[in-house]
Amino acid sequence: MAVGTDTLKRTPLFDRHVAAGAKLVPFAGWEMPVQYTGIKPEHLAVRERVGIFDVSHMGEIETTGPDAEAFLQRILSNDVTKIAEHGAQYSVLTNEQGGVLDDLFTYRLDRDRFLTVTNASNHEKDLNWFLKHAQGFDVTIHDRLHDYAMLAVQGPEARALVAELADGELPKRFRTTTLTVAGAPGVLVCGTGYTGEDGVELLVAPQHATKIWDAVVAAGATPAGLGARDTLRLEVCFHLYGNDLMESRGPLEAGLGWCVKTDTGFIGAEAIANSTPTEKLVPFVITGPGIARQGNPVIGGGVVTSGTLSPSLDRGIGMAYVPLEKSEPGTPIEIDVRGRTRTAEVRAKPLYSKEN
Secondary structure, three states, rough: OOOOHHHHHHOOOOHHHHHHOOOEEEEEOOOEEEOOOHHHHHHHHHHOOOEEEEEEOEEEEEEEEOOOOHHHHHHHHHHHHOOOOEEEEEEEEEEEOOOOOEEEEEEEEEEEEEEEEEEEEHHHHHHHHHHHHOOOOOOOOEOOOOOOOOEEEEEHHHHHHHHHEEEOOOOOOEEEEEEEEOOOEEEEEEEOOOOOEEEEEEEEOHHHHHHHHHHHOOOEEEOOHHHHHHHHHHHHHOOOOOHHHHHOOOOOOOOHHHHOOHHHOOOOOOHHOOOOOEEEEEEEEEEOOOOOOOOEOOOOOOEEEEEEOOOOOEEEEEEEEHHHHHHHOOOEEEEEEEOEEEEEEEEOOOOOOOOO
């Protein structure tokens, strides 16, 4: 059933998107900008200069208390003890069968205080999972969804731009710090992003979001929507939950074994350790005309999970689960795109880099 726009949530920056002429679409229960001037110019602005994204639809869960680290070690796939104070870590949340419930970033704000960022479509599910499994641990779980707006400033000029607006040094990659940015106090500045470019993500009290947005745009950042966010992440083979990650598949076949530490005993670890994947998520490039889309079958076995036209490479790209024997880079594959056969080739990650 279609969701009426009157039931969709709006971020604190909604009026800015309307004023900028954004095309707004429903996304995970939110009314979000998919593009402003166009996906390609927004994409290239991030690759070549700097863009700003409103990602306030992402969720946040705060975990505090003496057992915070031990609790997160129980539910997250990575080794939480390795997160330094003011550090960041990527992990997946898995069920008892090893299926992926979500992929997450967790920041250690203090020794016993963590902030985990969830995907918008999974926030309530993740929050309930946290609450369910917190029993027996001396922790408090806080839903911080409405306490933060989130802006991503990305691109080769992103750090220099934000540094001019901040009252202190920006954090390095996978580190965090709290600064005043564009006069907005208490901004959690994180050296993370989803584009393959350098930059920062800014978590700020909702009432200060427009102040930062206006200052960053005035300083030269191009507003970019969800369309460019998707093409940027796909060029560098970052996963999108609901496309490339799902409960019916585990993290090993998704190529995320590097963030899975089964010896920590997290929920799903035993199932993952005992699993024998028969397929693998691979990036591909269309070698002829056409574009593949999510759900298109790979002929002879497999399915496309993400597909688009790459603005940087000017050709169709995507990711697909394929049998292991088809997973090596250089392997030709064929994809059924609505009855037409499109030729493609499996490639190594990332599909795009500054060098190629």
